[in-house]
Amino acid sequence: MVIPKKPIIELFAFMFSNNIILKDDLSSSTYSWGTNSFWATPKSFYAPGSYHTTTGWVIDAGYGNDLIDASSSTEKNVLSGGNGVDTILGGSSVDRIDGGEGNDILIGNGGADIFVLSKGKDVIKDFSPTTKIVNSVVIDFEGIASGEGTQILDGYKGLEWGVDAYAVDIQNYPGSGYTTVASGQSVGLDWFARGTDFYDPVNDFDFASGDFASAWRNQTNTIFAYDDGVKVGTLTFVSDPTQKLSVDFLAGTIKDQANNVIPGTFTGRFTSIDKVAIDSFDGIHVAMDNLVLNYMLITGNGDKIDVADGFNVAAYIATATNDGNGNAVLTNGNNSLTLVGVAASDISTEWFV
Numbered sequence: 001m002v003i004p005k006k007p008i009i010e011l012f013a014f015m016f017s018n019n020i021i022l023k024d025d026l027s028s029s030t031y032s033w034g035t036n037s038f039w040a041t042p043k044s045f046y047a048p049g050s051y052h053t054t055t056g057w058v059i060d061a062g063y064g065n066d067l068i069d070a071s072s073s074t075e076k077n078v079l080s081g082g083n084g085v086d087t088i089l090g091g092s093s094v095d096r097i098d099g100g101e102g103n104d105i106l107i108g109n110g111g112a113d114i115f116v117l118s119k120g121k122d123v124i125k126d127f128s129p130t131t132k133i134v135n136s137v138v139i140d141f142e143g144i145a146s147g148e149g150t151q152i153l154d155g156y157k158g159l160e161w162g163v164d165a166y167a168v169d170i171q172n173y174p175g176s177g178y179t180t181v182a183s184g185q186s187v188g189l190d191w192f193a194r195g196t197d198f199y200d201p202v203n204d205f206d207f208a209s210g211d212f213a214s215a216w217r218n219q220t221n222t223i224f225a226y227d228d229g230v231k232v233g234t235l236t237f238v239s240d241p242t243q244k245l246s247v248d249f250l251a252g253t254i255k256d257q258a259n260n261v262i263p264g265t266f267t268g269r270f271t272s273i274d275k276v277a278i279d280s281f282d283g284i285h286v287a288m289d290n291l292v293l294n295y296m297l298i299t300g301n302g303d304k305i306d307v308a309d310g311f312n313v314a315a316y317i318a319t320a321t322n323d324g325n326g327n328a329v330l331t332n333g334n335n336s337l338t339l340v341g342v343a344a345s346d347i348s349t350e351w352f353v
């Protein structure tokens with residue numbers, strides 16, 4: 001038989017329900033079993049030195065219905081409930097939280113926490129994965145043009161504009177490509193047909209789409225995408241003053257108002273860029289409107305769920321249902337995992353490691 005090396009009282013302690021309240025230091029953390037407090041001395045938790053490391057707590061509460069509360073900790077803790085119905089709260093930093101067998105309640109609090117998938121009907125109350133949200137900015141030029149031509153100033157739509165970026169009011173230019181392309185009263189152009197550009201000094205964006213026409217006669221246009229000063233994408237196409245051409249930079253297509261596909265040569269990328277330059281070969285103003293820039297916003301703490309090697313994540317995600325109270329429920333045999341506040345349809349393979 002294997003002779004236990006731990007003090008016998010410790011083995012008993014971990015068979016019963018524990019209340020373990022963790023701070024960032026041993027002296028102010030408390031541990032109790034029943035009515036007895038066993039955190040009598042600052043450096044004693046039955047296994048001296050093995051529960052608080054230089055990076056945080058390593059706790060395995062063992063058998064019993066335990067509370068491990070590290071919500072006041074700012075360290076990187078490894079918290080295991082063991083068997084029983086456990087409640088585990090992480091702290092403000094990156095915690096690894098394992099409910100173990102039994103129906104556990106898990107709360108990560110701040111940080112990119114890792115929740116270990118375990119047996120039982122577990123609930124993660126604050127699962128906060130990385131979420132990407134697209135925020136679209138539409139450059140419609142409305143409200144700029146007051147006359148035959150008005151310069152677009154830096155700051156419009158959060159961008160820096162080239163000196164020849166102007167807007168015109170279409171009532172001054174009947175029969176032109178400005179009127180063709182306009183969805184409102186004001187459209188953009190390159191003043192003196194010298195080409196122009198816009199630049200975001202802070203955030204990268206995807207140039208999603210835009211409407212273009214030549215102001216006065218057919219001409220070849222070029223649109224360049226830059227990232228950190230390097231040209232990364234090019235579109236060349238022929239525009240027409242009588243046709244509003246809608247360019248989808250993400251799909252790499254150009255269509256006219258009748259939905260006919262118009263030839264264009266796309267190279268490189270228009271995603272994750274910070275500058276767009278618009279020019280023409282033929283000395284005619286480029287009329288443009290409804291330029292759509294997509295910004296990717298990243299939200300969430302980056303929490304993940306740790307599954308065993310070889311675990312079929314796709315099949316697991318396919319089990320996800322909504323419980324009717326705004327929570328997603330994943331099932332695996334007799335086990336379930338409830339993600340509070342998460343829609344089943346949002347669950348992503350990227351959440352699993």
Ligand SMILES: [Ca+2]
Nearest residue numbers: 064081083084
């Ligand atoms: Ca336990």
Ligand SMILES: [Ca+2]
Nearest residue numbers: 090091108110
């Ligand atoms: Ca945490």
Ligand SMILES: [Ca+2]
Nearest residue numbers: 099100119120
């Ligand atoms: Ca469990």
